[in-house]
Amino acid sequence: MRILVTSGGTSEKIDNVRSITNHATGTLGKVITEELLSKGESVTLVTTKSSVRPSSHSHLSIVEINDVANLIETLEPLVKTHDVLIHSMAVSDYTPVFMTDFEKVKNAEQLELFLEQKNTETKISSDSDYQVLFLKKTPKVISLVKQWNPSIRLIGFKLLVDVSKDELIETAKKSLVTNQADYILANDLSEITSLTHHAYLVSETEIYEADTKKEISQLIYERVIKNA
């Protein structure tokens, strides 16, 4: 089985020296990849520069990306040639459009015009006391996966912060439908420590629970890969 795993977090450039980064160490994707390799599976790992990585392995290929646009062009051909996508990467949901002084925004008649501007300077000046950054939504990468390959098995990830179990499961169920995912791994940032990682693996009909990254990786192997 050809398995595609994504890990780490994307970064969207503001200018040549600054960017907005989604925090993600890539640890969960690393643990999942190692579990799959240990079971004899082949893995293509799409990850980011700063994320942690598994040791090199004859059944492992690694592809590096940086931002959402780069992720989309990299992922499309890979999704079409793999059987499973385990999409644990934290993907930026907004990307910078234009950054300017607060005074200019305050004095503008039509704020919409800023949404069509671009910074031409390579390093935005830092003289004014306040600045304003306009951002636009990025394409939802996970929602493109089944358009690219309707028969791929898709495992999405949903990270919330400090919510109830019900809200976590409900959000996962919605994501299953919206993104035509087969499973959603739903977790809460407040329940992740260096030693533990509480999560639910949610499908349309089932809910499994795990308490560590190792358990999550075993659950994914048992439920999604082995019985596929």
Place this chain on the structure above:
Amino acid sequence: MRILVTSGGTSEKIDNVRSITNHATGTLGKVITEELLSKGESVTLVTTKSSVRPSSHSHLSIVEINDVANLIETLEPLVKTHDVLIHSMAVSDYTPVFMTDFEKVKNAEQLELFLEQKNTETKISSDSDYQVLFLKKTPKVISLVKQWNPSIRLIGFKLLVDVSKDELIETAKKSLVTNQADYILANDLSEITSLTHHAYLVSETEIYEADTKKEISQLIYERVIKNA
């Protein structure tokens, strides 16, 4: 001589999953630290989580910081107890204040009010097509150094992008005065590759030139440390 080196780039949180990061690998600070250690000097290195680091060494202490506020509280006592500060860290010049939907900003009567708001949600919602992030200037850390310790020898760094030699030197000279620095290492992002790193070490009366990170570190040792 007690030498303090800073390296890497700070990150300012937008919320629990996103932050604005200054790109900086920490490589130059690492090379400078290694050069100083090889000459028998003792170094305290203040750096960030994702930056590259020298191997451990009996004359090296490493302190980790993340954002500007954290840098200031860490640096003040260290500046007071060291003889030299080589401040190569890329410090964020703006920090997020408040992020909200574009529509809310568009319909607001007084944009100033957004500068006093704070996001209470732990992960800012991602439903609207456009968002607006308000940012405020951070304190200029380098300008505080001589207030904390008037007798410390201060080497500041100035990174510009794609400017002329004259502009680079002029900016460095201004920075010498503004920040009461003894030297400014002025460099241009477009002249930094994996193998080369063109830079000028500028004092009130002298300008030295270097073409690699190794040469920069030797120049700093020869001009700033050895003859001090």
